[in-house]
Amino acid sequence: DIQMTQSPSSLSASVGDRVTITCRASQSISSFLNWYQQKPGIAPKPLIYAASSLQSGVPSRFSGSGSGTDFTLTISSLQPEDFASYFCQHSYTTPYTFGQGTKLEIK
Amino acid sequence: EVQLLESGGGLVQPGGSLRLSCAASGFTFSSYAMSWVRQAPGKGLEWISAISGSGGSTFYADSVKGRFTISRDNSKNTLYLQMNSLRVEDTAVYSCAKEINHLPPGGLMDVWGKGTTVTVSS
Numbered sequence: 534d535i536q537m538t539q540s541p542s543s544l545s546a547s548v549g550d551r552v553t554i555t556c557r558a559s560q561s562i563s564s565f566l567n568w569y570q571q572k573p574g575i576a577p578k579p580l581i582y583a584a585s586s587l588q589s590g591v592p593s594r595f596s597g598s599g600s601g602t603d604f605t606l607t608i609s610s611l612q613p614e615d616f617a618s619y620f621c622q623h624s625y626t627t628p629y630t631f632g633q634g635t636k637l638e639i640k
Numbered sequence: 641e642v643q644l645l646e647s648g649g650g651l652v653q654p655g656g657s658l659r660l661s662c663a664a665s666g667f668t669f670s671s672y673a674m675s676w677v678r679q680a681p682g683k684g685l686e687w688i689s690a691i692s693g694s695g696g697s698t699f700y701a702d703s704v705k706g707r708f709t710i711s712r713d714n715s716k717n718t719l720y721l722q723m724n725s726l727r728v729e730d731t732a733v734y735s736c737a738k739e740i741n742h743l744p745p746g747g748l749m750d751v752w753g754k755g756t757t758v759t760v761s762s
Contacts, residue, residue, distance in 0.1 A: 582748035629687040
């Protein structure tokens, strides 16, 4: 199975900050990498698909990059509603696997 | 509005069975693959199974292979997960998700249900 290693596991930041979350695959997954946002008690919300494509309705402050094994999610200017958990997930083959998650907290 | 609504969760003893359902609305159900994903208390997300839009292809995580069966009834716009030989470690919130493709793998899970809770305990 392909393992997804996400870092950091938690991050404290302030409104307006630029933050970057990384995700590394244990083998090449081309661009089959997706990012989700999750808030407590709410279903995950898709943000980015195919490594860098913005899902419809997602603000442009979110962006994704990478290919092969190394990927990043960047939030250019944090807004209050962005404090949540973020997960990466590969869809290169089954079984799909998720990163362990990054909890983004207010500093 | 595109919507997924899970049901069928509950408390079951180890070794028992449950069948989860996921009712879909707002999109052409048969055109899209569907997945089940679970999240144990305080843990991350775990994909457990997927099925193609036609139902002809199914995929499982090793942790549930041979115990769980995914199926769908496109005439009823409903996805199912039959769970047998349940273990304590299967305790989790189970969510269904719509994929953007007809056939896994390769796509984003773009719509998720809110989930149904399964507790396996004696």
